[in-house]
Amino acid sequence: MSEDSxxxxxxxxxxxxxxxxxxxxxGLEQSPSKVRADQILWQEGDTAREFxxxxxxxxxxxxxxxxxxRQILEIYLPGDIIGLREFAFKERLAGVAMLEDxxxxxxxxxxxxxxxxxxxxxxxxxxxxxxxxxxxxxERLVNLARRSARQRLAHLIYEMYVRLARTRARDGNSIxxxxxxxxxxxxxxxxSVHVSRTLTTFREEGLILRARQRIELPDPDALAREAEFxxxxxxxxxxxxxxxxxxx
Numbered sequence: 077m078s079e080d081s082x083x084x085x086x087x088x089x090x091x092x093x094x095x096x097x098x099x100x101x102x103g104l105e106q107s108p109s110k111v112r113a114d115q116i117l118w119q120e121g122d123t124a125r126e127f128x129x130x131x132x133x134x135x136x137x138x139x140x141x142x143x144x145x146r147q148i149l150e151i152y153l154p155g156d157i158i159g160l161r162e163f164a165f166k167e168r169l170a171g172v173a174m175l176e177d178x179x180x181x182x183x184x185x186x187x188x189x190x191x192x193x194x195x196x197x198x199x200x201x202x203x204x205x206x207x208x209x210x211x212x213x214x215e216r217l218v219n220l221a222r223r224s225a226r227q228r229l230a231h232l233i234y235e236m237y238v239r240l241a242r243t244r245a246r247d248g249n250s251i252x253x254x255x256x257x258x259x260x261x262x263x264x265x266x267x268s269v270h271v272s273r274t275l276t277t278f279r280e281e282g283l284i285l286r287a288r289q290r291i292e293l294p295d296p297d298a299l300a301r302e303a304e305f306x307x308x309x310x311x312x313x314x315x316x317x318x319x320x321x322x323x324x
Contacts, residue, residue, distance in 0.1 A: 081101065081102070081131075082154040082243045082245075083104065083105055083129050083131065083155050083157075084098055084101050085155060085242075085243045085244060086155030086156070086205075086242060087198070087201050089242040090200075090204055090205075091197060091200075091201065093198075094197070096194070096195065097195050097198055100190075100191050100194055100195055100198060101191075101198070103183075103187065103191075104129050104181060104183050104187065105129055105181045106181060106183075107181060107182070108131055108179045108180070109179065109180055109181070110177070110178075110179055111133070111174050111177070111178050111179065112174065112177055113174055113175065113176045113177050114174060115173065115174045116171060116172070116173050117135065117158070117171075117172040117173065117174065117180065118168050118172055119168065119171045120139060120140070120167075120168050120170050120171045121167050121168060122167065122168045123167060123168075124159065124162040124163075124165050124166060124167055124168050125184060125185065126159065126182050126183060126184045126185065127157055127159040127163075127182070127183055127188060128157075128158050128159060128180045128181060128182045129155075129156075129157055129158075129180065129181045130153070130154055130156045130178065130179075130180055131178070131179040131180065132154055132178045132179040133154065133174060133178015133179065133180075134152065134153060134154070134174070134175040134176055134178070134254050134255075135151075135156075135158065135172055135173065135174050135175055135180075136148050136149075136152060136172070136259070136263075137149045137158075137170040137171065137172050138170060138172075138173065138262070139170050140171075145262075146262050147262060147263075147265075148259060148262040148263035149170055149213065149216070150209065150212060150213065150216075151175075151236070151255070151263065152172075153240065153243070153245070154178075154243060154245065155242070155243040157202075157205060159172075160205065160209060161206065161209060161210075163188075175255065175259065176254045188202070211310075212235075215231075216263075219231055219232070220264070220265050223303075223304070225264070225266055226277075226278075226302065227302065227303050227304060228264040228265070229260065229264060229274050229275070229278070230283070230299050230305075231303035231304075231305055232260070232263065232264060233253070233284065233293075233303075234293075234296070234300050234303050235310070236251060236253060237293060237299075238307060239310070249292055249293045249294070249296055250290060251293075252289050252290055252291075253289055253291050254289050256268075257271045257272050282295075283295070283298060283299050283302060284299065
């Protein structure tokens with residue numbers, strides 16, 4: 077496995093990959109492009125002709141509301157594939173922007189079809205990733221509709237804590253969280269002032285320790301209990317689909 081490829085590390089979370097699988101994934105990381113913080117990768121309504129892999133940096137999808145506010149829908153981490161949900165659509169369903177400087181690799185739909193033809197393993201993993209992205213959106217809806225401000229914020233932080241473990245981007249109980257209070261508010265339906273107050277309360281209660289973009293969870297289980305976090309939507313179970321170790 078390539079230690080330099082967070083895409084490969086992400087896919088390895090689901091199942092051990094063959095050399096052929098790794099080579100196919102490497103084909104999705106050709107011609108990397110550097111992108112800057114706040115750069116728009118595409119806007120809602122743009123033509124949907126390609127996907128992109130997020131090789132470095134964080135990104136998010138969003139919708140602009142009629143009142144001028146912004147709703148952040150998804151948060152993408154290094155190793156994520158952006159644009160899978162729009163495979164069956166002609167236009168983008170939401171905009172995507174960078175949270176920080178990073179590297180993305182664009183590739184057309186036809187290259188993904190080639191991956192499907194060449195590897196049953198990667199096909200299954202792509203479907204699993206797409207299912208997980210849908211599950212994340214569903215959980216975000218529940219978060220917005222039914223949880224308190226404390227639970228929403230605790231849930232999002234703990235979700236990032238769990239997701240970052242998949243690409244080995246977590247340092248013990250510490251994570252890097254390059255989300256401003258405004259970004260957190262736009263994702264959780266809260267004002268930045270409310271986010272700030274809640275973060276301060278969490279710090280006073282010993283649930284989190286925060287220093288700029290780094291957050292430490294002294295007791296991750298305590299934060300999970302605060303969030304009433306049920307991690308079933310982050311679990312994967314595709315191994316039983318395979319009856320052999322390799323498909324190549």
